[in-house]
Amino acid sequence: MSLLAIGTLAYDTVETVQEKREDQLGGSAVYFAVAAAPFARPRLVGVVGKDFERGDIARLESCGIDCAGVEVAEGATFRWGGRYEADWNTRVTTFTHLNVFESFDPKVPEHYRDSAFVFLANAHPEVQLKALLQVERPTFTLADTMNLWIDVARPALDELLRHVDGLILNDEEARMLTGERNLIRAAQQVLGLGPRYVILKKGEHGAFLMGGDAHFSLPAYPVTDVVDPTGAGDSFAGGFMGYLAERGSVAPDSLRAAMLYGTVTASFCVQGFSIEDLSRRGRRDVEERASDLKSIVTL
Amino acid sequence: MSLLAIGTLAYDTVETVQEKREDQLGGSAVYFAVAAAPFARPRLVGVVGKDFERGDIARLESCGIDCAGVEVAEGATFRWGGRYEADWNTRVTTFTHLNVFESFDPKVPEHYRDSAFVFLANAHPEVQLKALLQVERPTFTLADTMNLWIDVARPALDELLRHVDGLILNDEEARMLTGERNLIRAAQQVLGLGPRYVILKKGEHGAFLMGGDAHFSLPAYPVTDVVDPTGAGDSFAGGFMGYLAERGSVAPDSLRAAMLYGTVTASFCVQGFSIEDLSRRGRRDVEERASDLKSIVTL
Numbered sequence: 001m002s003l004l005a006i007g008t009l010a011y012d013t014v015e016t017v018q019e020k021r022e023d024q025l026g027g028s029a030v031y032f033a034v035a036a037a038p039f040a041r042p043r044l045v046g047v048v049g050k051d052f053e054r055g056d057i058a059r060l061e062s063c064g065i066d067c068a069g070v071e072v073a074e075g076a077t078f079r080w081g082g083r084y085e086a087d088w089n090t091r092v093t094t095f096t097h098l099n100v101f102e103s104f105d106p107k108v109p110e111h112y113r114d115s116a117f118v119f120l121a122n123a124h125p126e127v128q129l130k131a132l133l134q135v136e137r138p139t140f141t142l143a144d145t146m147n148l149w150i151d152v153a154r155p156a157l158d159e160l161l162r163h164v165d166g167l168i169l170n171d172e173e174a175r176m177l178t179g180e181r182n183l184i185r186a187a188q189q190v191l192g193l194g195p196r197y198v199i200l201k202k203g204e205h206g207a208f209l210m211g212g213d214a215h216f217s218l219p220a221y222p223v224t225d226v227v228d229p230t231g232a233g234d235s236f237a238g239g240f241m242g243y244l245a246e247r248g249s250v251a252p253d254s255l256r257a258a259m260l261y262g263t264v265t266a267s268f269c270v271q272g273f274s275i276e277d278l279s280r281r282g283r284r285d286v287e288e289r290a291s292d293l294k295s296i297v298t299l
Numbered sequence: 300m301s302l303l304a305i306g307t308l309a310y311d312t313v314e315t316v317q318e319k320r321e322d323q324l325g326g327s328a329v330y331f332a333v334a335a336a337p338f339a340r341p342r343l344v345g346v347v348g349k350d351f352e353r354g355d356i357a358r359l360e361s362c363g364i365d366c367a368g369v370e371v372a373e374g375a376t377f378r379w380g381g382r383y384e385a386d387w388n389t390r391v392t393t394f395t396h397l398n399v400f401e402s403f404d405p406k407v408p409e410h411y412r413d414s415a416f417v418f419l420a421n422a423h424p425e426v427q428l429k430a431l432l433q434v435e436r437p438t439f440t441l442a443d444t445m446n447l448w449i450d451v452a453r454p455a456l457d458e459l460l461r462h463v464d465g466l467i468l469n470d471e472e473a474r475m476l477t478g479e480r481n482l483i484r485a486a487q488q489v490l491g492l493g494p495r496y497v498i499l500k501k502g503e504h505g506a507f508l509m510g511g512d513a514h515f516s517l518p519a520y521p522v523t524d525v526v527d528p529t530g531a532g533d534s535f536a537g538g539f540m541g542y543l544a545e546r547g548s549v550a551p552d553s554l555r556a557a558m559l560y561g562t563v564t565a566s567f568c569v570q571g572f573s574i575e576d577l578s579r580r581g582r583r584d585v586e587e588r589a590s591d592l593k594s595i596v597t598l
Contacts, residue, residue, distance in 0.1 A: 184521040188523075205505070206505075206518060208595075215521075216595060217518040219505060224481055224484050224487075256597075260598060299555050299559060299596070
């Protein structure tokens, strides 16, 4: 079934203990779509500036992504800079230049409006909702968010949560959204805000999904050489939603398998800068690693 | 098959954000044995002072623990004090009074020397080895250790590691022992030091086991009301070793199931102070929760 992603296309400057890379292709919708591409043909809605390289659009299209919804606006492309400490868990944002994304007014093209699976990448919840309301009758909608919106746009976020099927967030965001330290209780409280499902990401410690009819927990894939964790969460969402769209089901066993595929795609993402590793992975690589991970978690 | 535990019996003073409890029954061998009791009849070797309550020995025996190897020495029982911060992850040791444990010279009673499964709870590695060498031909030996011994008794610890089948340690200890931040690589390096298996505990994030023929990872059981995490690691080891002793096997599928039982017993432990919750749990409770956890991790 069809899959739509709405979010950022960006140029990131990432610094790790080993290396610094400037202006490399990134953005939530980019990571999501590249991760979902082995499963589905993701439709992309976002905005870039005049400086966005044509070659980068071609690169995304060659991954199997439909870029017809990427608008080119006057101005510069969204830019973000971050630095990771040696433990990978501490990330400092060095700069955020919203540029054309500041006035992003999402326009879902006519031929995208029948999309069945929809991912609302991290953005102001009003923008997310505005995009979602242009989709006719989605089967399953997943939203991401961040601390900033929990802090400054809570009413809009609460409204959004009444319109989506799932919310994906990390441990820190879950605690901030609910005021609960215990992650199980935090997840339970998120469910009280509207979504039928919550996916709680814990980085190197894996992720769990909770909902009325499902509770499933999975450790991360054991990656020994992390290069750059940027985009891991969006890649997780991409593998997760890509698999669901391919299968055309949100039954509990589909959701469990989707968690496995999300975990696997995130593990590829962190093995390279930008989409370097992720974009090289076909369905065969994904299945191979999914099978490895299965053997690690099967009793 | 028979199961032997060598370690501390203690009186702990534990302070959490909610409550403070003084001089409550604790110690590594106590937690281990109580956790193992639903599976096997653990044999206990340790030392207590003249102040150790007879009622506490009776309490352990009523759990099904063989206390014939508990020596009573002149002096006071080992005492430890700790305080947990609100996040549970930060524990401050407020005091350690070794008392009779300072000169602990382990004596494995004659009728314990045929023990098949042996747990060497955290102690000076020379003491652990001395105890182990009194056991005739153990099938499977698991050792615990701590930062202190990695720091001050490394040669003795290295010697011990050449004599045990498995080492159980937490993330921080694994990093300290190997100098590796990445936990997968740290575990691989531990295997290079001698043991056939390493179990790496990550608290609320679960645990994984690694060895030549096995790699198995499991999230923690989702406990919503943590009361006191003291003893969780030893309880994990108790459920793990208890199950192996009951089954009389260390085949890969037994080790996987043992990780499940270790996780479950640890989850009971943290639900109460001391052995309050753990000692109330019979095999039926364990099976019930094991079945819950299975459903949470099964794809």
